[in-house]
Amino acid sequence: MKIAILGCGVAGLSAARELRRHGIETVLFDKSRGVGGRMSTRYAGAWEFDHGAQFFTVQDEDFQVEIDAAIRAGVAAPWPAKALYLKTGALSADTGRDRYVGQPRMNSLPKYWAKGLDVRLGNRVTAIKKAESWTLTFEDGASASGFDGVISTLPPAQAATIVPKTFQEREAVVSAQMHVCFCLMVGLPAPIDPGWDTLRVKDLPIDWISINHAKPGRSQEVGAIIVHSEAAWSDKHADSDRAWVQDVMIKSASALIGFPLAEAPHIALHRWLYASSKLSPDVPCLKDGGLVIAGDWCVGGRVQGAWLSGRAAARALL
Numbered sequence: 001m002k003i004a005i006l007g008c009g010v011a012g013l014s015a016a017r018e019l020r021r022h023g024i025e026t027v028l029f030d031k032s033r034g035v036g037g038r039m040s041t042r043y044a045g046a047w048e049f050d051h052g053a054q055f056f057t058v059q060d061e062d063f064q065v066e067i068d069a070a071i072r073a074g075v076a077a078p079w080p081a082k083a084l085y086l087k088t089g090a091l092s093a094d095t096g097r098d099r100y101v102g103q104p105r106m107n108s109l110p111k112y113w114a115k116g117l118d119v120r121l122g123n124r125v126t127a128i129k130k131a132e133s134w135t136l137t138f139e140d141g142a143s144a145s146g147f148d149g150v151i152s153t154l155p156p157a158q159a160a161t162i163v164p165k166t167f168q169e170r171e172a173v174v175s176a177q178m179h180v181c182f183c184l185m186v187g188l189p190a191p192i193d194p195g196w197d198t199l200r201v202k203d204l205p206i207d208w209i210s211i212n213h214a215k216p217g218r219s220q221e222v223g224a225i226i227v228h229s230e231a232a233w234s235d236k237h238a239d240s241d242r243a244w245v246q247d248v249m250i251k252s253a254s255a256l257i258g259f260p261l262a263e264a265p266h267i268a269l270h271r272w273l274y275a276s277s278k279l280s281p282d283v284p285c286l287k288d289g290g291l292v293i294a295g296d297w298c299v300g301g302r303v304q305g306a307w308l309s310g311r312a313a314a315r316a317l318l
């Protein structure tokens, strides 16, 4: 048995590791230059930014076992953040489940999970076809064949372009939707402490600020701040002028932090076109024959959801 896995984020890696546990060979393909998907880290000179997933929580017992192993390996850590919530002008503690992060950066965890797997980066899959076996076609016209099954963990908009018209669950893929999110990355000459590590915000263009350098294992030589835009505002302004989006986010975040971010030596903006789940089929994965569609969006999003969906896809094939 040889299975092709499309996407090398948390879901794809989880599927590959589950299949490996059952002695099944996998080959993972991803369009990006690194593994991890949205559990990612952006490098810029002296600065590093976790510009996708900020932290994750654990409710599932099996996922907890996986995270405990990663903590023992030194690639993940609890983040006892000073977390605040701002709503209608009032600050309160942002309570909830224990938070965890990759250590020393967010992508350390997927990199660790990818060890020993056959990962082929820089390969954008544009089509999949079943004859005797499954064949993948890539953007550059090349192809790879001889697969007994395919697991896709691409975002729904991208999965919809490769799923065969005959796929029984096609409607669930096509109708799934995701929110846009802008990520503002601000690099400072030195760490700052506004009195909190994370600020969740209601009713503003931004909904999240994270003091990246306050996470465990991060460099204390420089300061790094992450600002995420609010989902509905991001969807509305997905194609708005980037300089304007950046300006609005800087002004909003500067007022909240009490620090003029516009003067920072490094400022960058990234648009996540498929950031978080908006309309989800709410099933662990979608299967028809030898093709399984998975990803965080199947179960409503988030890191744990991606891990569970990838594992469910592997088990569905098994």
Ligand SMILES: Cc1cc2nc3c(=O)[nH]c(=O)nc-3n(C[C@H](O)[C@H](O)[C@H](O)COP(=O)(O)OP(=O)(O)OC[C@H]3O[C@@H](n4cnc5c(N)ncnc54)[C@H](O)[C@@H]3O)c2cc1C
Residues within 6 Å of the ligand: 006, 007, 008, 009, 010, 011, 012, 029, 030, 031, 032, 035, 036, 037, 038, 039, 051, 052, 053, 054, 055, 056, 057, 123, 124, 125, 126, 153, 154, 155, 158, 181, 183, 228, 272, 274, 275, 276, 294, 295, 296, 297, 301, 302, 303, 304, 305, 306
């Ligand atoms: C801004 C932001 C903040 C977030 N914050 C949190 C948080 O605080 N807590 C939390 O739990 N979760 C958070 N998330 C969500 C979390 O990152 C995701 O749930 C999880 O990482 C998704 O994993 P995945 O494997 O399902 O998908 P992805 O990580 O998106 O993996 C899909 C992979 O497919 C690849 N791909 C796409 N198209 C193709 C193609 N045609 N051919 C080949 N490869 C392709 C992509 O490059 C990508 O690597 C956040 C996400 C974003 C963007």
